[in-house]
Amino acid sequence: MSNAEATRCRIDKWLWAVRLFKTRALAIEACKAGHVKCDGRNLKPAHEIRAGEVYEIQRGSQALTFKVLGPLQQRVSATVAKEFAEDLTPPAPAQSDAASVLAMPPRRTKGAGRPTKRERRLLDSFAEPDF
Structure with missing residues (x-):
């Protein structure tokens, strides 16, 4: 794998690799359904991620916001995956x-x-x- 290939990664593969979706098929389905957005645009599964981009992901009733810290080609442990994604999701308001x-x-x-x-x-x- 060349250096250029190591810095590029598809959004569906990255979502699966950082453990936001259990399977890559679910990540692809979410992209096709318009549940993955960047700057208000729906993303296709083949969209190439860039470090520093912020993605909004709708997963069920949860609205998640993540910042890409780096590309990731293969699924890794949860502790290692935290190094590649920063969770910017605001905390849920506490119910009285x-x-x-x-x-x-x-x-x-x-x-x-x-x-x-x-x-x-x-x-x-x-x-x-x-x-």
């Missing part, structure tokens, strides 16, 4: 206790059975108040 309590479904005592139509309507009105 009140928000987490409201997000929880109402509890019923064990053995109480299924709620009646009237009880269900009361529970629904509590969960979704009319404004």
Whole structure:
């Protein structure tokens, strides 16, 4: 492998090598679906990465942001992979206790059975108040 080949790498291969996707096929699929972007542009799987570029990756409900520190041709251990990618993803905002309590479904005592139509309507009105 020449020096020029060592400094170039496809985006799908890099995403797989730094362990952002479990398989290369999943990385290719994400690129084709438009879940991998650089400067607001969707990237094709064959896009060649450059050191210093910042990529936005949508993986499920997660929005990740990574900066390329160097090309990587083969999959390596997680500790070594950290040397080739810098995570710029902002930390998720902490949920307040009140928000987490409201997000929880109402509890019923064990053995109480299924709620009646009237009880269900009361529970629904509590969960979704009319404004």
